[in-house]
Amino acid sequence: MAGTSDTESPLKGGNTTPVARAGSTVRRRAGPWTPTIHALLRHVRRNGFPLAPDPIGFDAQGREIVSYLEGDAEHYPLPEWAWQDRLLAEIAALLRHYHDSTVGFTASSAAVWQLAPRQPVEVICHNDFAPYNIVFRDRRPAGVIDFDTASPGPRLWDVAYAAYRFVPLTAPDNPDTPISDIRTQRRRLKLFCEAYGGIEKLEPAVHMAVQRLDTLIDFITSRAAEGDPAQRRVLRRGDVDIYRSDRAHILDKLI
């Protein structure tokens, strides 16, 4: 098959899936949702969003094969350039571009989503639109990866989480983010919403960020309680404590 290679190298940085690069392809553990996600990736690429991986199929081990996107996902602590206003606006435009390309995606009735759809369904949310799932080239966003948890939902659900990550909407004690000044956070949230477009008021986005963090905390704690090793690691690392503190910051200072 074109683009395959005998040598594989592990790709680090994710929390959930063993990921390996083989030539121009990436191999990831597949799940029951993978055929639905591949249909989504085909749809968005056909509908003017070429920055998602090309879904190639499955290998002999049953892993999914997608195209490797040149560049680097960014991990915490982020480099200083990742906090510039220009990048924030580019990320918002990227999310808008992705969302718009999902409109009209009608998964077959056999569609399987890892996360339950959320009403009102406007687009297919990525559900983890964050620096570690965006590929950057020359300090510009050049690709979006890790669609495993995508599912139908409202635009604002993804806007709220991307804003939480990139504005950011985090507390002063969050070890990974340098911006906790309320005025700067408000200004950058406005910038993000304007660059996304069509968002009249900031309040609903802020409220949704709280809900989004609640859902994230629930997801980690319930999966860890079920024995999921990946979420157990995340819990042990202390992520949930950070999310709780950020949630309190949003409620106290930004609402």
Ligand SMILES: Nc1ncnc2c1ncn2[C@@H]1O[C@H](COP(=O)(O)OP(=O)(O)O)[C@@H](O)[C@H]1O
């Ligand atoms: N299609 C891809 N192109 C380039 N790099 C990728 C691709 N898929 C994954 N990676 C790299 O592998 C890392 C982990 O992959 P990811 O799909 O995000 O796994 P996880 O579900 O564990 O978060 C990413 O941070 C990125 O560096």
Ligand SMILES: [Mg+2]
């Ligand atoms: Mg990831």
